[in-house]
Amino acid sequence: MSGRLSWMRRTDVEAASLRAARAVVDRAWASRLVDVAVTTVDSPVGSLLVAGTARGLVRLAYPDERSDLILEELAEALSPRVLEDPRTLDPVRRELEEYFEGHRTTFDLRIDWTLAPEGFSRRVLRETARIPFGSVSTYGQMAKRAGSPRAARAAGNALHDNPIPIVVPCHRVVPASGGIGKYGGSEWRKEFLLRLEGAIEETTDGAPLH
């Protein structure tokens, strides 16, 4: 008898349950039951994981970070109601694509700052968000604008932990001593982004600034 019942195991529930799961996501959005939407966006610097809440873009991560761990962190820090949903994040995808195609110099996205620690770190990141496309600033200048002129190193740490790289352009902050400096998402990406924005010469490879 158990052998007869096992035929149900052979029914293709994989495809059917996947369709039903997508319907769950749709209805969850309609009923406002999703607190954190996540999706991935392809880019020249790798597949980016993006997350948004009702307040705005909250997280952007490079593929060097494990996505399962990022999702767990979001569940812990924001809400366990984390669901995959490309459509809600369509504006983010569109603006990122335009940026990488060279058609966009500012992001018109709302930002949810929850994951940036309140105080000095958040002030540094907010100031960083105002550095214009194509220009750069230094760690010391960012520390000063955030209200602590001597805290260049702390500003560097805050930038390293930037929860929303690219959109909050921490790549535009470089050492006063020259070179492009460090970057949380590997230095080659920082160089790529600065070249894309024309902040460093297309042809140089030692990367002196201007």
Added chain:
Amino acid sequence: MTPPPFTTFLEEHRVPVYRFLLATVGPNDADDCFQETFLSALRAYPRLREDSNLRAWILTIATRKAADHGRARARRPVPVEEVPERAAPAPELDGTTELWAAVRALPPMQRAAVVHRYVLDLPYADIAAALGCTEEAARANAYAGRRKLREEQERLQDKALEGGSR
């Protein structure tokens, strides 16, 4: 510790839950019950106790949704003239169609126990958790359901022999 991200939870449990509903409410209503099950889960998700057995929890909800669904169906008036949208599938020669119907005709607890045990291969401890009963009761319900199915199968075979179709 908070529960895992809902997307991970949904991905991990969608196949067993769907399989369970397919067997208990049938292919036409499995989708509806599946959506109701996971939406209920999503509503309660942030308040979930950290040490919850998630698999047992979601199957408990699915079991309840399947039972609610059965009651709703019983209340629904039977349409006088139902026009099928497509031709009926050819009857399966090994009698699986009848067996499936027989599974769905079982009393809710027996039906759930049988499906948990023989379709999902769950241990009795998990079945007990999903049904909200003791392990002993889970065993008894699975046994009673299984026996009824065997009897039904024998009845069908006898009928087939009498009719001389085999």
